[in-house]
Amino acid sequence: MKILNGMVVVSLMLFLGACSTETSKNSTFHEDEGGQEEQQELASFKSHYLLAVNRARSVSHTCGSKGFFPSAPALKWSEKLYAAAYEHTLDMATTNTFGHSGSGEASDVTGQRLGHPSRGDERVLAQGYRWRSYGENVGAGTNRSRAEDMVQGFLESDGHCANMMNPNFKELGMAMVKNENSTYTHYWTQNFGTR
Numbered sequence: 406m407k408i409l410n411g412m413v414v415v416s417l418m419l420f421l422g423a424c425s426t427e428t429s430k431n432s433t434f435h436e437d438e439g440g441q442e443e444q445q446e447l448a449s450f451k452s453h454y455l456l457a458v459n460r461a462r463s464v465s466h467t468c469g470s471k472g473f474f475p476s477a478p479a480l481k482w483s484e485k486l487y488a489a490a491y492e493h494t495l496d497m498a499t500t501n502t503f504g505h506s507g508s509g510e511a512s513d514v515t516g517q518r519l520g521h522p523s524r525g526d527e528r529v530l531a532q533g534y535r536w537r538s539y540g541e542n543v544g545a546g547t548n549r550s551r552a553e554d555m556v557q558g559f560l561e562s563d564g565h566c567a568n569m570m571n572p573n574f575k576e577l578g579m580a581m582v583k584n585e586n587s588t589y590t591h592y593w594t595q596n597f598g599t600r
Contacts, residue, residue, distance in 0.1 A: 454579040455482050457552040458595070461560060461569055468566035477572040483598065485534040486578025489515075490594040492528055493543070498584040498592040503545055529596060540568040540597040545589035555581070555593045568597055575599045 462477040500508040507513030507523035516523035525541040559565035574597040
């Protein structure tokens with residue numbers, strides 16, 4: 406875990422050769438809830454998140470100890486990676502926890518089903534995303550309410566930057582949940598993957 410300019414950040418990246426197996430007005434959206442206007446607003450947030458990450462990937466970056474990364478191809482949005490990111494972000498904001506492991510509480514839906522606090526790879530698999538490579542960035546901070554702010558924060562952290570600039574990743578799901586009664590207020594998760 407690292408603290409940069411009032412933002413807590415943690416990154417994780419896993420690779421396997423093969424695997425068989427928002428800033429929102431009320432901060433919480435559910436895919437199956439809300440009317441057409443809310444669904445359009447959610448779609449707009451997702452598009453904005455993808456654009457912010459792809460803008461960062463469109464130019465080269467030096468990711469500190471991880472080295473230099475040339476510009477990388479644009480990512481495509483994945484609803485499955487988004488669902489896993491949203492589950493974990495909501496869990497962190499709801500339980501006032503922070504890290505890659507789920508809380509093990511009711512909001513850790515995958516963890517509840519498995520009988521232990523969830524891991525990122527388990528959350529992604531639970532959404533039906535069969536990955537060859539996978540990476541997760543989590544971040545939080547009271548002043549990180551915009552996707553651009555969070556992306557910039559990730560670029561300032563070696564591991565997060567390397568995840569975002571990894572040319573082997575093809576898809577992204579990114580979510581933010583706001584809880585003003587929690588320690589960090591804004592919680593973010595980025596899930597990267599390649600099927």
